[in-house]
Amino acid sequence: MPGLAVIAVTYGLARFGFGLYLPQFRAAFGLSPGTAGAIAAASYVAYCLTAFVAQRLAGQGRARWALWLAGSTAALGSLLVAAAWSVPVLAVGALVAGSGAGAASPALVAAVAATVRPDAEPRAQALVNSGTGAGVVVGGLLVLTVPDAWRPAWAAFGVAALLLTAWADRASRWPTAPETRPDAPLRDLVRPLVAAVLAGAGCSAVWTFGRDLMTGAGALPDDTTGLLWCVLGGAGLIGGLSGDLVLRIGLRGAWLCSTGIAAAATLLLAALPGSPAAVAVALAGFGTAYVALSGVLIVWGGHRLPAAAPQAAAVLFIALTLGQAAGALVLGAIADAASSRTAFVVAAALVLAAAPAAEPAALRPAAGSGDPRR
Known part of the structure; x- marks a missing residue:
């Protein structure tokens, strides 16, 4: 439960909260779609940098440091957003807040592995992973009320990030021995890398501009869009069954289904x-498909790399x-x-372009293949 709560605040609120509150930010600061896209893009890049640092910390037996990197950046960034008096301050706050999620996953994967019994680890990892959807639901309820x-x-996001990080720290056991990690050569991951980049580019439309499209072009009221955002988060919990989907219809079929x-x-x-x-219907489908893919x-x-599955x-x-x-950058432009509607059509085309990259063989999932947290 503490790990789930940390994922909820770092992913569902601090990271994806920028898109949720974009209509309010545009009203308060006069943001254009292009500027909003640039801010979201910077936040995503910061996420990648923090994820890289956290992976190294966890590999050195310092997963606890990675947890506090996640909680402190999410808290600092959220408090900056709350106090923002200009677009640059808002941008820095969103960037720092969104980066925290990148450190949360490596830290909590290590914490769960060291805390629970081996036979209970897969279920525990899945439970922690569901925190993204839970956080999105909480955010939607806040907008609704x-x-x-x-x-x-x-x-409140900032305060919650610190309190929940402390809770997870106290509730976890932390590995101290450095891990031995085999290499993950990029040449063996070309097809899935291309697919991941294209799918990510297309999916950024809903996460960054989805609620803004509903309130702008759709003229839907805030309470309605808040409730609909809860649908998006709740549907993400269904996407956690992607492993069963691969077992039933193969990797290629599961990828084609989720991207489609x-x-x-x-x-x-x-x-x-x-x-x-x-x-x-659209948000329910997207929430399920995004977590599934x-x-x-x-x-x-x-x-592709069974000996280095977590690194892959x-x-x-x-x-x-x-x-x-x-x-986020291109679609905002x-x-x-x-x-905005044209941007969403381009986004759908990008996701479809990722579909043919899947392996033609019907593969079955490898054991211990990592942490499906996004």
Whole structure:
């Protein structure tokens, strides 16, 4: 439970909260879609840098340091957002807040492995992973109940990040011996790397501009969009069954299914952003598909490099996040030059472009293939 709570605040709130509160930020600071996309892109890049540092700390037996890197950056960034008096301060706050999630995953993977029994570890890792959806639901409920109180909400995110990090620290056992890590050569990951970058770029539209599209082009009220954001988070819990999906229909089938649903959901949101029923279907499909495709990437990396599955998973998730950074930047520019709906159509095309990269063979997941946390 403490690990789940840390993932909820670092991923679901501090990282994805920028897209959730983008309508309020645009009203308060006059942000254009291009500027918002640039801020989101910088946050994604910061996530990758923090993930790299945390991976090294965990490998040196300092996973506890990585946990506090996650909690402190999420807290500091959230408090900066809460106090922001200008666009540059808001940008720095969002960047720092979003970076914390990158350190949370490596720290908590190590904590769970050292704390629970080996036979209970897969279920414990899955439970911790579900925190992303839980955090997204909490954020949606906040917007639903107090849509204009974004400053108190972000201040609460900061305080919660520190308190929950301390809770997870006290509840965990921490490995101290450095890990022996085999190399993960990039040449063996070319196909999944390309797929991860393209999928990340396309999926950035919903995470960064989804709620802004609903309130802008769709003219939906804040309480409605807050409730719909809860649908997105709740559906993400279903995506955690991606491992079972691979077992049933193979890696290629699971990848085609998850990318196809994500693209269709993005197109549906672009076509009918003012219809609550259509948006609910779109966000439910996207939430499920996004978490599922993240899980498929982990299985994919494990099959490409079975002796270095966790390292392969880390590389692929950094690629997914770099794709989100590029996507947020490019799609924001497209929204500025054309329209938000046009940007979402381009985003769906990017996700579809990732679909054919999947392995043609029906593969089965390797044991111990990593942490499907996104």
